Amino acid sequence: MNSATRRVISVTSAITVMMLLIVLISGCSQATQGSAGGTQSKKLSETITVLAEKHPWTTAIQPYIPEFEKQTGIKVNLNILSEQQQRAKSLMTLQAKSPDIDVFMSLKSLEGLAYEKAGFYESLDKYIKDPTLTPADYKINDFMKGPYDGERIEGKLVGIPIIVEGPVIFYRKDLFAEYNIPIPKTLNDLVAAAKTVEQKSNGHVYGIALRGLPPAVCYDFGPFFHNMGLEWLDKNGSLNFDKPGAVTAINTYCTLAAKYGPPGAVNNNFYQDSSLFAQGKVAMELDSSNELASIIDPSNSKVIGKIGVFAIPAGPGGNHPTVLQWGISMSAYSQHKDAAWKFIRWATSPEMQLKLALKGIASPRASTWDNAKFKASLKSTVKKEWAKTLEFILKNGNPEVGPPAVKEAEVRQVIGNNIDQVILGSETPQAAANKIQQQAMEVIK
Amino acid sequence: MQSKRHYIGAYVQYAILAFAFLGPVLWMVSSSFKNNVDITAYPPVFLFKPTLKNYLNLFRVYPFAKYILNSFIIAGFSTILGLLMGVPAAYAIARFRLNSLAFLTLLARMAPGVLFLIPWYIISTGLHLSGNDFTDYSSLILAHCVVTMPLIVWLMISYFESVPIDIEESAVIDGCSRLGLFFRISLPLSLPGLAVSMVLSFIFSWNYFLFALALANNSTMPLTVIAFNFIGEGSADWGGLMAASTIISLPALILTIFAQKLLIKGLTTGAVKG
């Protein structure tokens, strides 16, 4: 055979042998460590696995974890995955009843009911009530009602809130001043503001960027629905999309997206919205309060110093913003429950939540918001407005991001799909409302 | 003269092809040296001050070197194991016309990857295969053989089929056994084909991310799973993603360029006439 081939084959085999050695060595050292740790772990140290999402909270708390390990001697194995993958991994692990996860981030407003029915969550009530496990300085009553209740499913405490967020509107102060637009007080004002921007800028700047990607629509759309005076479900557990207000809500949302939004809004999620806003292509961005970090980052944004924040304005039925809390929960199959609780307690303690708040994580604890140090950290006006808006959301928020159901994700997809049809102009708001009512009820049943 | 005109036509095609296939790649690589604000800029920014920040962050914020090693271990060993199982199988299939068995080896590749996730996870926890790095690597490597082995089998079948039967026949007359035929006649004649299969299966295994989700732990996670982590709420890091993507494609690219000569040579050997 020719020599080049020979050479490649021999180089390949050399690499193979080397890799084999690396793996064997690392494998052996791991194995010895593992077995040594295994025999001693009961007495000396424990390792817990925390499955977290790639999220601002995770990024903020990560540097403090060594402190926890030093204090308690518990080793923390922090596993960070993207949202979709984190959910798949937690479902897979818990479904197999595996003890591989001790603590995991979980979105109660999405998978809470399904996970609770499946028995995946360890009840935290007994840990909270036991003074030996939870000393008084943990101040459990300090948690705000909305996020704390959001972690309670069918009466059982299944998690502790770590961060709160909600859809808010970021806007361009300079453009609003230039075009004489007042801060919208009602949903109609909001539509009018978006219209003014498009007209006065001759279409160079779009009115508003909002979510259109089907599974993400409910998060932004919820307040429009609730501000018509409607809950997702009526007393009998039936959807409220057959009420006249539902059609108005769909119409308002879709008018914003179709007439005064950027083209292709139906595929947009938070990152497209923030890119559009940060590039100065839209005057308003309706998205998660967490997006503040992206649009005030100088390496990311062209509109620094021109940003303001306000809450989604009221509708005929009042103002009911959506509040979403993330929580950390303990797996029912964990074999290190006491250590897991120690971690949860540490991560959600008043001191830690203050530290994280100073890094821009919106805290679910009331004391944080009153803290002088925290208040002093809100130097810029945009941060002050952001904090004010979040406080408003926290006080008045509705924790139901979408209609509560075991298959909530599918219900949200149905709503998102039909709203997209209206944005695309292939369905009337009335027809979409009818379809949502009928299709989503089939899923909820 | 005529041949020169011929070349001009060819080079026009070159230019079009290179633009079409390479354009988006250049966009990716140039974005990896930009700040986020320049990546999403419209109209696109062609002149910018290049920054290495995205690359430095990869290694500062993430244990990126570890992920690269993991990807190498998983892709490398699943390729080797795939070759060990697939090459003899391909030979036997080609020589004995075991077409139904050929179909069977492809079966694992036909199932949607998601179908394997929970069952494999149950097996690996049931057999206590998860938990330490060594067993995690092993189960991941086995899982990735589902990606590599069928590819190797099918590519190698066509290479073995094109080794002229007459050569083998005369060796049999000289008293060569079946294994002898395989090792001393057909395999050497197909070595370059082997290189093709090796490169392609390494690339496929390197790029596969789904199985690692079920079977990897924090310290055995390959690059491709981590690449999902760059776009999160409040932290869409386009530059980091593009830098990571560039790094992810680099080993496969280097492998391909170095294997180019071989690939072509390898694909040519089929032409050996009896």
Next chain:
Amino acid sequence: MSAPSIKGGGVASYPRLRKVKRDDRITGFLMVSPAVVFTLAMIIFPIGYAVFLSVTKWAPGSSAIHFVGLNNFGRMLSDHVFWSSFRVTMILFVACLLIETIIGIYLGIFLSKDIPGQKVLQAVILIPSIIASVAIGMMWIQILDPTLGFANYLLSVVGLKPLAWLANPDTVLQSLIIIDVWQWSPFMALIITGGMRTLPSEPFEAAVIDGASKWQIFRFVTLPLLRPVVMVAVLLRSVDLVRFFDTVYIMTQGGPNNASMTLNVYSYLQGFNYMDMSYGSAIMLFLLLLVMLISLVITKLRGRTS
């Protein structure tokens, strides 16, 4: 033995050596057995598990088992999202396979010519096939962004109207096809270039002497000779195409309004996002059967040539 039987092979080809035949068969089976045993070991439990899930009513975490027979398969019949996913899957499969095969053959033949710089080009155009799909997805989301994307910038430079690409149900499939063709044609081309270089030169010389035109040579000499290798490329690509997943999962999640929902993505959403593992498994099994059927047809077509 005469020259045309190059492609053939098999026990019967050794007419003078009947006695080694039996040992030979055993050796053959021993050689193929690791691959077969491995494949069975890896798939039996997952497929069995999927079958089990698909005939039971599954709730996350529960240990109670309710057999529901073929209900989940019956549900597919009346599920319009399932049917639209089936349609989308087939459209993507046929369109991508056709275009990729044509471009693959063109590229493959073009790249097999000895023109200076050919090796560089071959390395360069293979790059799309070796970039991880996550990167491909996120990169194209940026490029195809209706407002900020490079694609619409190019259109505006040449004076065309901007498109919504992935955000329009009428263009989302075309966009996905463009991306897939960009990503995978080079892979087809690589395999076909190899095929080109293995072809004997005699038939071409004979055709030239007979005064055949370029098209006639391509149609009646090149194409028939290339057929076996093209079929391997087609088979390998089909198996992946029918399970179209990565770019849809990353870029559109099946939207807008299910216009890009494929069977594989739909089964994933049912199983992992909607937490209906039973229905998700039923769809996965259907998909598996579909891939098997298509591969079987292609293998038969390939078998016929040799």
